[in-house]
Amino acid sequence: MAHFETTADIEPDRTPPALGRRRRWTWLRSLWRDKKAVIGLCVLVVLVAGALTASYITPYDPNAQDFEFLEAPSSTHWLGTDDLGRDLFSRIVYGARISIFVGLSTVLLATVIGVVLGLLAGYYGGWIDNLIMRYIDLQWAFPNFIIAVYLVAVFGTGLTNVIVAITLAFLDDFARVVRSMVLSIREEDYIMAARSIGCSNGRILLGHILPNTTAPVIVQATVSVSYAILAEAGLSFLGLGVQPDTPTWGLILSDARTFFSRAWWLAVFPGLAITVTVLSTNFFGDALRDIFDVREYQEEM
Amino acid sequence: MTGYIIKRTFYALVVVWAVATIVFFMLRAVPGDPFRAMLADVDPAAAEVLRRKFGMDRPVYVQYFLWFGRIVQGDLGNSVYGSNVAVSRIIREAFPRTIALSTLAFLISLLLAISAGVISAIKKHTFLDHVFTFVAFIGLSMPDFWLGIILIIVFAVKLHWMPAIGYVPLSEGMWPWLSHLILPAIAIGTPFSAIIARMTRSAMLEVLQSDYIMVARAKGLRERTVIFTHALRNALIPVITVVGIAFALLMSGAVIVENVFAIKGLGRVLIQGILNRDYPVVQGAILVVSVIFVFTNLLVDLLYTIIDPRIRYQ
Numbered sequence: 077m078a079h080f081e082t083t084a085d086i087e088p089d090r091t092p093p094a095l096g097r098r099r100r101w102t103w104l105r106s107l108w109r110d111k112k113a114v115i116g117l118c119v120l121v122v123l124v125a126g127a128l129t130a131s132y133i134t135p136y137d138p139n140a141q142d143f144e145f146l147e148a149p150s151s152t153h154w155l156g157t158d159d160l161g162r163d164l165f166s167r168i169v170y171g172a173r174i175s176i177f178v179g180l181s182t183v184l185l186a187t188v189i190g191v192v193l194g195l196l197a198g199y200y201g202g203w204i205d206n207l208i209m210r211y212i213d214l215q216w217a218f219p220n221f222i223i224a225v226y227l228v229a230v231f232g233t234g235l236t237n238v239i240v241a242i243t244l245a246f247l248d249d250f251a252r253v254v255r256s257m258v259l260s261i262r263e264e265d266y267i268m269a270a271r272s273i274g275c276s277n278g279r280i281l282l283g284h285i286l287p288n289t290t291a292p293v294i295v296q297a298t299v300s301v302s303y304a305i306l307a308e309a310g311l312s313f314l315g316l317g318v319q320p321d322t323p324t325w326g327l328i329l330s331d332a333r334t335f336f337s338r339a340w341w342l343a344v345f346p347g348l349a350i351t352v353t354v355l356s357t358n359f360f361g362d363a364l365r366d367i368f369d370v371r372e373y374q375e376e377m
Numbered sequence: 378m379t380g381y382i383i384k385r386t387f388y389a390l391v392v393v394w395a396v397a398t399i400v401f402f403m404l405r406a407v408p409g410d411p412f413r414a415m416l417a418d419v420d421p422a423a424a425e426v427l428r429r430k431f432g433m434d435r436p437v438y439v440q441y442f443l444w445f446g447r448i449v450q451g452d453l454g455n456s457v458y459g460s461n462v463a464v465s466r467i468i469r470e471a472f473p474r475t476i477a478l479s480t481l482a483f484l485i486s487l488l489l490a491i492s493a494g495v496i497s498a499i500k501k502h503t504f505l506d507h508v509f510t511f512v513a514f515i516g517l518s519m520p521d522f523w524l525g526i527i528l529i530i531v532f533a534v535k536l537h538w539m540p541a542i543g544y545v546p547l548s549e550g551m552w553p554w555l556s557h558l559i560l561p562a563i564a565i566g567t568p569f570s571a572i573i574a575r576m577t578r579s580a581m582l583e584v585l586q587s588d589y590i591m592v593a594r595a596k597g598l599r600e601r602t603v604i605f606t607h608a609l610r611n612a613l614i615p616v617i618t619v620v621g622i623a624f625a626l627l628m629s630g631a632v633i634v635e636n637v638f639a640i641k642g643l644g645r646v647l648i649q650g651i652l653n654r655d656y657p658v659v660q661g662a663i664l665v666v667s668v669i670f671v672f673t674n675l676l677v678d679l680l681y682t683i684i685d686p687r688i689r690y691q
Contacts, residue, residue, distance in 0.1 A: 217674060225651075337534045351518050
């Protein structure tokens with residue numbers, strides 16, 4: 077928390093009552109000063125806006141076929157067309173919808189479930205902790221993408237199954253981070269104070285412990301979004317993702333595999349879309365990590 | 378130490394057993410089986426015959442015990458497709474390919490990453506350092522399968538330097554074997570080397586500030602000796618601790634990149650099995666992939682104690 081200490085150095089005597097609000101301000105200000113964060117955030121805003129307004133900004137229907145097969149990028153088809161004469165630009169913009177939706181929804185679900193599991197395991201200990209930790213340890217033995225593949229192998233393909241698979245694959249990271257935080261917060265004086273004035277377990281957990289775990293959780297969530305987007309693209313590319321014909325970046329790459337030697341644009345642009353999205357998320361996540369100073373949790377991939 | 382190794386090995390076996398068991402039951406809990414998918418509309422009777430042949434008409438727990446009994450004896454069953462090849466044979470053919478690919482990727486990227494990390498640390502905040510940092514960021518953000526595709530287009534289709542896809546066994550010569558593996562190895566190794574390069578850089582920077590480096594310089598050692606024998610050796614300790622995690626990433630990269638390069642390794646066997654709903658193949662591949670992961674983790678943990686004698690396990 078290096079940054080907050082600097083503020084305290086300047087005004088050592090005035091510990092304002094509204095510390096929470098002040099902290100939030102410093103947080104935003106340092107974010108604004110970080111060049112990487114600003115670039116990442118701007119690109120992400122453009123991507124989300126593009127995904128939301130896809131039907132207005134795309135010149136063609138993403139599934140409309142045409143007789144202009146495998147056309148190179150031109151003024152009529154900005155990024156060219158695929159083997160069925162579909163406009164690549166329109167398909168990539170629509171593809172952003174799936175990628176961003178899967179990336180955000182899986183991480184949101186994984187965060188909620190993972191945080192609850194971590195809180196329960198860390199706070200109550202005993203058999204609850206044992207049970208949850210056995211499960212987390214089981215997942216810990218494998219990289220997230222492999223777990224997602226295992227789960228899709230079991231559940232089958234399709235958008236819902238992919239979301240379930242990626243959510244389950246990522247939630248152990250959150251549970252692990254939160255549990256280790258709770259274990260140390262639990263011993264703090266203010267928790268004892270809260271307990272001695274008769275706070276219920278629920279109130280201690282939600283009102284006193286949960287707010288103190290937010291920084292690492294936010295950082296973990298940002299990092300996870302980029303991995304979730306990569307995982308979805310990978311699953312779609314392997315044919316384990318969404319239904320065929322849905323425009324997603326991974327699937328466009330997979331569909332066009334046979335035409336790559338003749339049509340470089342089919343290989344380059346969808347991959348570029350994935351890379352730019354993941355890169356800006358990583359930029360943003362990296363800046364958050366510096367600001368919140370949670371390096372010790374960095375290894376949780 | 379021996380007690381620790383035995384305990385960890387036992388635990389690793391439990392993890393593998395748990396994964397295999399969960400996968401076994403969940404595969405059967407999902408409605409529909411491969412024979413229904415193949416034949417139900419055409420010939421329900423034939424589907425029934427096949428189900429009986431593969432024992433899938435029995436209660437699930439009976440299937441489980443029969444299956445478990447066979448696994449222990451090293452029999453992974455037969456593929457339900459084509460000529461019903463034994464799964465153990467498919468895996469025996471696939472295994473060396475995945476191992477060769479991962480090992481090559483590991484070596485190439487470790488070499489690149491540690492050199493890049495050391496250079497970045499020595500020349501910190503120079504143009505070169507910024508370039509390496511940016512390349513590392515891109516490497517982490519790029520999907521490995523996409524990098525594979527780009528490499529195929531550039532080095533195989535345009536330049537004709539390397540074969541595009543496929544695999545040739547080592548018995549047909551060193552170069553044919555290697556040339557088929559280099560492009561996929563680079564594709565798999567890139568995110569891995571990005572992580573290692575960043576780790577090496579920060580570890581080197583930390584070590585270079587320590588007192589014994591100052592002492593080494595003060596007594597007039599050559600800069601090269603200071604960097605390589607004094608700084609790098611100590612900087613590599615924290616790097617090796619992430620190598621385990623990063624190696625897992627490498628293996629999961631192999632699963633997907635093998636499909637780009639049509640190398641019939643474990644990853645491709647697994648994915649094809651899933652797409653065909655070929656239960657015995659999926660189960661066999663998951664079992665073997667899990668064994669690789671769990672025992673690599675174990676091996677890396679044990680390696681720490683050798684590299685850093687300060688670490689002791691009970």
